[in-house]
């Protein structure tokens with residue numbers, strides 16, 4: 041079956057009593073036991089619950105994974121994988137890894153003896169050298185990266201990491217399983233902030249980890265069940281519903297993104313467009329090799345005051361986050377607080393929504409005219 045078909049049906053529970061076509065929401069925290077004291081499918085909702093299991097089954101299928109574990113946010117899923125590592129482990133991160141992961145590591149894990157090494161993952165030779173030198177327990181990839189849109193050669197990095205006994209993770213939030221499936225490239229774990237494309241409507245917060253490694257799965261199951269950072273029934277239901285329309289949303293957003301990237305690349309107020317679909321992108325060919333399409337996220341470097349541009353758009357909203365039906369524009373340097381930011385002052389990140397691309401180009405064009413006002 042094709043992924044579009046799977047996405048519509050995967051994980052659905054059908055209610056025989058009423059023949060519901062849409063899956064019901066089951067808010068129950070507790071479930072009755074059999075007469076012999078044994079448990080039916082669910083026991084208590086921190087352990088598992090119907091809507092959570094449905095969502096987990098659906099995302100596991102889409103990512104070609106055996107097991108999925110939903111958490112209450114993307115960052116709590118990041119926390120779960122880091123909690124599986126032994127005390128004192130080293131973790132290799134991309135230098136522009138999602139900012140929240142950097143902050144989480146330095147505030148929560150570094151004080152407990154964990155070490156992080158941040159390097160440029162767009163160059164596999166640098167990654168190989170760092171793996172040999174630091175012997176990390178975990179190699180963390182994010183491709184395309186945020187906000188510099190760098191591409192990591194996932195398959196090559198996984199090969200080197202595995203030969204050195206490291207677990208590999210790929211944050212697949214930006215690509216979605218429609219465009220890229222890291223588990224098929226030999227990666228051990230996929231992470232999603234379901235808050236973004238999976239939910240797709242900027243109205244829920246959730247995260248998920250998907251894996252084929254059954255030993256790792258047992259550790260994650262324990263962290264999920266007794267750590268307890270689990271999502272509620274309604275959020276799981278929204279995320280599962282989001283999956284059903286993911287394919288058409290992403291396809292349309294990608295088509296528009298390509299049009300907008302080309303438009304911006306020839307615009308006189310733009311210094312550079314960072315988008316892996318452009319031949320000017322240094323890892324364009326790797327993106328082509330491992331992704332079905334370069335995606336719907338891009339960053340632009342403007343010739344002048346970026347904040348003025350972000351404040352002058354009429355359709356794009358100046359806000360953080362991404363992957364929703366509405367287009368967003370964001371000045372990253374001012375949101376990445378602390379000392380870790382790698383965003384240039386003139387960088388704006390764009391999340392392309394479902395509006396007509398001509399309207400979005402026109403909006404950016406008028407906003408760019410405000411650049412030096």
Ligand SMILES: *Cc1c(COP(=O)(O)O)cnc(C)c1O
Pocket residue numbers: 113114115116138140182186211213214232233234235236245246247
């Ligand atoms: C948003 C995001 C996260 C964090 O997810 P939350 O749901 O906000 O906790 C992690 N990685 C990437 C790439 C993201 O965009």
